[in-house]
Amino acid sequence: MRVGIDVSALDFNAAGTATYIRGLLQGLGAAEKDRDLKIIELFYFPFFDRRHKWLRMIDALNRDILWLDAKLPKKAAAHQCDLIHSPAMLAPPTRRLPVVLTILDLYIIRERSAFPFWLRTVMARRLPHMARNSTKIIAISQFIKREILDLFPDVPESKITVTPLGVDSSFKKVPKEELPLVKSRYGLVKPFIMTVSTIEPRKNLKNLLRAYALVKDALEHDLVIVGAYGWKSADLLTLIRQLKLENRVKFPGYVDKSDLPALYSAAEIFVYPSLYEGFGLPPLEAMSCGCPVITSNGSSLPEVVGDAAVQIDPTEIEDLAHALKTLAMDESKKERLRMAGPRRAQAFTWDKCAQVTIDAYEQALGQ
Numbered sequence: 001m002r003v004g005i006d007v008s009a010l011d012f013n014a015a016g017t018a019t020y021i022r023g024l025l026q027g028l029g030a031a032e033k034d035r036d037l038k039i040i041e042l043f044y045f046p047f048f049d050r051r052h053k054w055l056r057m058i059d060a061l062n063r064d065i066l067w068l069d070a071k072l073p074k075k076a077a078a079h080q081c082d083l084i085h086s087p088a089m090l091a092p093p094t095r096r097l098p099v100v101l102t103i104l105d106l107y108i109i110r111e112r113s114a115f116p117f118w119l120r121t122v123m124a125r126r127l128p129h130m131a132r133n134s135t136k137i138i139a140i141s142q143f144i145k146r147e148i149l150d151l152f153p154d155v156p157e158s159k160i161t162v163t164p165l166g167v168d169s170s171f172k173k174v175p176k177e178e179l180p181l182v183k184s185r186y187g188l189v190k191p192f193i194m195t196v197s198t199i200e201p202r203k204n205l206k207n208l209l210r211a212y213a214l215v216k217d218a219l220e221h222d223l224v225i226v227g228a229y230g231w232k233s234a235d236l237l238t239l240i241r242q243l244k245l246e247n248r249v250k251f252p253g254y255v256d257k258s259d260l261p262a263l264y265s266a267a268e269i270f271v272y273p274s275l276y277e278g279f280g281l282p283p284l285e286a287m288s289c290g291c292p293v294i295t296s297n298g299s300s301l302p303e304v305v306g307d308a309a310v311q312i313d314p315t316e317i318e319d320l321a322h323a324l325k326t327l328a329m330d331e332s333k334k335e336r337l338r339m340a341g342p343r344r345a346q347a348f349t350w351d352k353c354a355q356v357t358i359d360a361y362e363q364a365l366g367q
Contacts (some may be wrong), residue, residue: 001036003361004081006072015198015228015272017088017104019281020140021215023166023361024087027354034044035358040079042072068092083135083364085357089123091130098364103133105278106147107202114201119259127169131155136364138163140279140355143300161360164304165279166350170257171288171340174265186252188224192265193324194291196226196260197274199236203227204273204296204314206239211273211320213243219328221268228254264289268334269327272296273314283349287341292334294323308337308344 005025009017028039044067068086073094076084083098084091091101109127112120121332131137131152137160139145145160175183183189197203205225211224223245240249255263264270270286272295283295283305293309295301302311310327312319327333 001083001361001365002031002038002040002079002081002084003083003089004040004042004072004076004079004088005085006043007041007087008067011043016279016281020102020165021087021105023168023350024354024357026168027166027350027352028357030351031354031358033093037358037361040076042075042079042084044071044101059341073097083361085361086130087126087138088133091134093129096102098135099133100136100138100360100364101130102138102140103131103144103278104140105276106151107276107278109151110147110276111202127164128152132244134159136161136360138360140165141300142303144278145266161250161356161363163353163356163360164348165281166348166353167281167284167288167345168350170287171261171345174262179262179266183266184222184253185259186250186253188222188250188266190222191220191268192222192224192250192266193219193269193271193328194226194263194286195271195273196255196285197272198227199225202275204275205236207314207320208271208273209236209239209245209315210247211315211324212248212351213245214318214321215279215325221328222248222250224250224252224263224267225259226252226255226263260285261289267291269294269324271320271324272301273312273320274299274301275314277301283309284345288345290338290342292327292337293341294320294327304348306344308340310337340363355357 007021010021031037068090069092072092073096076097083100085100087102089104091099108115108120108123132154139148139162142162145162148155148160151159199205219292240246264286270291270293272283274296277299280301283293286293287308294312295305295309296314297311310323312323
């Protein structure tokens, strides 16, 4: 079985999509010797300098139309692929080969206003069509499977396979003596509460700031927001000034993956009040490193963290503030979560993800 995987997103996505593709390739590579499998990586070469906004948009449209509709199927055929796997939400319309489409989340359909006009217009038109025409759909959580069935009622349930994601083995508790070096690199002196996310509306960072402002005087902890700026993030700094949090909120920006285990291990609490997640890897990464986690009680997050994290209503600011304050002051509860988190995270591996994905390939070829 020769599988062509479109890995183009590795060139322009440093967040969850790229993490999924890298983890899946790692698991599939380990499985090649035991299963009838050969992975061929297919990728699009950008035409324009992606540092410029308008050229980046033109290049994205070129990738999403010319590459998908014409070049990707031809390239897969030239490599004698038996099927194409599109892991980044965009699949070719070809009927020449079976197509497996991964749907990571459907927030762009649920909350169109949170995205640029051109992107939401393209996805709203193409995604339902791609879901209908793909041979098999991979959903990364039971929540996303329910979303597909709800938003695309003409997609049969039998077409969907759920493949939970995995946690990279590098995410584990870092010894205390190694933490000062990484903390000093990012200017972290005081105890801190941390979140990791792209800075965009669905991550619910405004409510996190408002909740933190309610309890900051009772806590010695700074709030550290790790991640790159995304859509509609400019007004976050305005809110910080309004809440007088300039000296308490730290923005290290995008942090290299090699430093994340140490930051998770150094944090007193990891908080992730996202409004919508297809899976939610950061809480699982934090749990792997033994960091107590507070996260949302909606979308996919409860099925990911189970009872190994504190769950809150992300729309209730006082609920989040109460959870931050009580967990920060409850050493016994923090210790229980430090023990429960790694045990829970062990259930999610890229090898398991890859094995279920290969089953989906075989089902697609059988059809």
